Amino acid sequence: MQTWAITGGIACGKSTVSKLFAECGAQLASADEDARAVLAEGEPTRAAVLEAFGTVERSELAAKIFGDPDARKRLNALMHPAIRQRMRAVIAAAQADPTPGVLLYEVPLLFEGGLETWFEGVVVVAADHATQRERLLARGLTDEAAQQRLASQLDPDEKVRRGDFVVRTDIPLDETKSMVVAVYAAILQSAKTPISSPTG
């Protein structure tokens, strides 16, 4: 199975676009879900975060880290090794799976963490800055909290430059869907051709 990453700025539409790829046949995994899993009851990372931050409550952690780069670095240092361990296991299982198809891993901080080399290619989900901000405000974030979250990640335009394919979401959903169908076909097409075929 091929292993591809999907990334993009906050609220650019990674989850929505991933679901559209799943409708095309892709299997999905998510580093955000891995991040939740390592904070589950009984996980060593949960105890370490609780000790360092006094809480594992998501909104409280968000309030502590998005406006404070040092705190964010400390949380990343506690959580990222465990998240990466889970990711490696999922990727290894997909690589060992001879079934044709694509595993698409949603990794918000792919380029920030230098993880793009783990994958055969990268799809970047993009929306303009105004759309991103609008979506964050619609989720109930204050203007300040939205700005902090936007500032805590690599510039989305830079992500677009580094991707193999781009899917835009600041356009009507039907057009986004058409882009996904075209990109999925191109990913399948890009599968490495065997050096020799059974027919020689």
Ligand SMILES: CC(C)(COP(=O)(O)OP(=O)(O)OC[C@H]1O[C@@H](n2cnc3c(N)ncnc32)[C@H](O)[C@@H]1O)[C@@H](O)C(=O)NCCC(=O)NCCS
């Ligand atoms: C701080 C937490 C508890 C806030 O949870 P909350 O439910 O409010 O947000 P959620 O997890 O849905 O994340 C939303 C988006 O925020 C952005 N984001 C999350 N963590 C970070 C971070 N450390 N640095 C920059 N952006 C981040 C990503 O774009 C992510 O998709 C949570 O984001 C977290 O555990 N972050 C640390 C782990 C991490 O780096 N996760 C990103 C995927 S590896």
Ligand SMILES: Nc1ncnc2c1ncn2[C@@H]1O[C@H](COP(=O)(O)OP(=O)(O)OP(=O)(O)O)[C@@H](O)[C@H]1O
């Ligand atoms: N053309 C479009 N394509 C995708 N999403 C769209 C489009 N138009 C509007 N949306 C909306 O934009 C929002 C994108 O949110 P989504 O949760 O997919 O983003 P995300 O990048 O996964 O967020 P986060 O960074 O918080 O994990 C959804 O509410 C979706 O309905």
